[in-house]
Amino acid sequence: MEIAFVILSILLVLFALLALYDGFYLHIFKYQLQNQVQSKNEHLTHTIRAVLFPAIVYFLFLKQDCIISFYLGLAIVLIDLTVLGIDAYIEKDSRVFMGGLPRWEYILHLFVNGFHFAAVAVFMALKLRLTKEGITIVPNFYGYQNFYIFKLIALNILPGAILIGLIHILVIIPKTAVVWNKWREKISCC
Numbered sequence: 001m002e003i004a005f006v007i008l009s010i011l012l013v014l015f016a017l018l019a020l021y022d023g024f025y026l027h028i029f030k031y032q033l034q035n036q037v038q039s040k041n042e043h044l045t046h047t048i049r050a051v052l053f054p055a056i057v058y059f060l061f062l063k064q065d066c067i068i069s070f071y072l073g074l075a076i077v078l079i080d081l082t083v084l085g086i087d088a089y090i091e092k093d094s095r096v097f098m099g100g101l102p103r104w105e106y107i108l109h110l111f112v113n114g115f116h117f118a119a120v121a122v123f124m125a126l127k128l129r130l131t132k133e134g135i136t137i138v139p140n141f142y143g144y145q146n147f148y149i150f151k152l153i154a155l156n157i158l159p160g161a162i163l164i165g166l167i168h169i170l171v172i173i174p175k176t177a178v179v180w181n182k183w184r185e186k187i188s189c190c
Helices: 002-030 037-062 067-094 103-127 145-170 174-189
Strands: 128-131 134-137
Touching: 002 037, 002 103, 002 145, 037 067, 037 103, 037 145, 067 103, 103 128, 145 174
Parallel strands: none
Antiparallel strands: 128 134
16 A cells, blocks of 8 residues: 555656646647637636646545545546546647647647546545445545655645646636736746
């Protein structure tokens, strides 16, 4: 179990770093998907996922000792998976303005989502036990030293994840989008 928390920690860090690069730098800053007519729906799916991710971190990973939070976290993961499917379906049409999705970005998306859902899968493997009576839920991970490392990482990722979710929302709102676009132009010129 201890090594599983190390793996889980690595997956969460890799996801967070690649998602920051892809979701913030490429989608919002470089390509400005929120400003492209063809990409409005794709940006909406990214916004939903950006809001869901901190909820997954909180309810599934951090509040792991509460059964209601566990089920809520699972429901959020299922919603996230559904939104990911919608995002993948609309992405081809969304990127017409730039000649389609670059192959390297497609590969990046595979890794980002692979790390994300691998982290969820490893967590589920830790949380669920198969016994003679059926599937049981491990009540908490407090007895495992490496859980505290994972928890520290999750706690430190959470504020940045919330901020990225808020930025995704703010660039959709016309008044705050104008401010964002002006700020972006200023720092892009330098």
